[in-house]
Amino acid sequence: MSALDFTRTSTTRRIGDDERAQILADPGFGQHYTDFMVHARWTAERGWGDAEVVPFGPLQLSPAAAVLHYGQEIFEGLKAFRHADGSVWTFRPEANAERMQRSARRLALPELPVEDFLASLTAATAADEPWVPEATSEESLYLRPFMFASEEFLGVRASRTVDYYVISSPAGPYFPRGVQPLIVWITDEYARAGAGGTGAAKCGGNYASSLLGKNEAAEQGADEVLFLDSETHTSIDELSGMNVFAITRDGRLLTPALTGSILEGVTRSSILALATDRGLEVIEQRLVMSEVLEQLGSGEITEMFACGTAAVINPIGEFRAKGGSWTVGDGGSGEVTLALRKELTDIQYGRIPDRHGWLTRLV
Numbered sequence: 001m002s003a004l005d006f007t008r009t010s011t012t013r014r015i016g017d018d019e020r021a022q023i024l025a026d027p028g029f030g031q032h033y034t035d036f037m038v039h040a041r042w043t044a045e046r047g048w049g050d051a052e053v054v055p056f057g058p059l060q061l062s063p064a065a066a067v068l069h070y071g072q073e074i075f076e077g078l079k080a081f082r083h084a085d086g087s088v089w090t091f092r093p094e095a096n097a098e099r100m101q102r103s104a105r106r107l108a109l110p111e112l113p114v115e116d117f118l119a120s121l122t123a124a125t126a127a128d129e130p131w132v133p134e135a136t137s138e139e140s141l142y143l144r145p146f147m148f149a150s151e152e153f154l155g156v157r158a159s160r161t162v163d164y165y166v167i168s169s170p171a172g173p174y175f176p177r178g179v180q181p182l183i184v185w186i187t188d189e190y191a192r193a194g195a196g197g198t199g200a201a202k203c204g205g206n207y208a209s210s211l212l213g214k215n216e217a218a219e220q221g222a223d224e225v226l227f228l229d230s231e232t233h234t235s236i237d238e239l240s241g242m243n244v245f246a247i248t249r250d251g252r253l254l255t256p257a258l259t260g261s262i263l264e265g266v267t268r269s270s271i272l273a274l275a276t277d278r279g280l281e282v283i284e285q286r287l288v289m290s291e292v293l294e295q296l297g298s299g300e301i302t303e304m305f306a307c308g309t310a311a312v313i314n315p316i317g318e319f320r321a322k323g324g325s326w327t328v329g330d331g332g333s334g335e336v337t338l339a340l341r342k343e344l345t346d347i348q349y350g351r352i353p354d355r356h357g358w359l360t361r362l363v
C-alpha cells in the first residue's frame, strides 16, 4: 500500500484532442510532453508528502537550489504500453523502483518507497491515459521519474529538501533513423565513470559526462559513443545511455559484468533471461575492446547490439575509432538481435504470454 496519495488537482488538459492526435502520429523521442505531471516533496523534518498530480509546466526553483550547483539528481526511465484490449501496462517497475533507491543512496538523496514509486506511475498514466499510443503502433508513453535537491543552500552537503516528479512523453524510436544498425565511435579520450564513482547510479552527471564523447562521435559521423573503462582504457563499459552486448557464432551472449561502473540496465537483465530461455550461453565478464574487434574481424562475433528502456534493442553495424573501422557481421541487423527485440516487445505489448511475470497493469 502506498503511503502517498497522488491527488489530481486539475482536470483541465493543456493540449487539445486534435493537437494530441497530431503529436501521437509521429512523436519522435523526448520532444512532446503530456497534460499532467506527478509531484511529491521530501523534507528532512517530515519525510515524503505533498503528493499531487498537477498540470505539466515550468517549475519554480530558487537559483540557489542545490541541484543547479552540485548536480544532486537522479532519474529513471520506463514505458507504458497499450495492449490490444485497451489496457495499459508497464514493464518491471519494481526493478526501476529499486534501482532508483540504489541511485538515491549513492547521491545522498532520500529513498522513495517502492509502493510510492509504483503509485506515482499509476497516477501519471491514469491522468494522461489518452496519451498512451494505440496498440497497433510500436509506440509507448515514456515515463520519466526524477528527483533532485531543491533546498536553497550553497553549502556542500546533502539537501534537506528534495522534489520528485514524473513527467510523461509519447515516444517512438529513440534514434531518429529508427531501428537501423548504429555506427558507434570508440572514444579513447573520455571515460564515463571511474572506480568508486557514480557509474552504476542513474544520475544526470553520468549523462553530462558522456556529452563531449557524443559530440566527438557526431563529428566522426557516428550515432553513438562507446566508453572504455577509465583506468586502463581497454575494456567496454557502455554507450552514452545504453548497455552493450555481443553474440558469437557458437551461440554465446557476452556483455560487460556489473562492476560498479555501468548501469544495471533493466533491459539488460531481461535480455539475459530471454537469451538463457533460448539456449544461448550467457556470459557476463570483462570484454576487452581489442579482442572484440579481432573477433569481429575473424567472424567469431557475428552480432552486436545496444539496449536500454528508451532504445529497446538496437543493432550495432559498425565501430569507428582513431585506428580504423570494423563492420559487425555484414553491417546489417543481426538475426538473433532482431529475434530478441521482437520477443521483448511482444511481451511488453501483450502479444505473447508474459512468462516471467514482468508486466504490471497501470490503467
Ligand code: COI
Binding pocket: 076, 077, 078, 240, 241, 242, 308, 309, 310, 311
Ligand atoms: C532510458 O533508456 O530510459 C534512459 O534513461 C536512457 C536515456 C539515454 C534515454
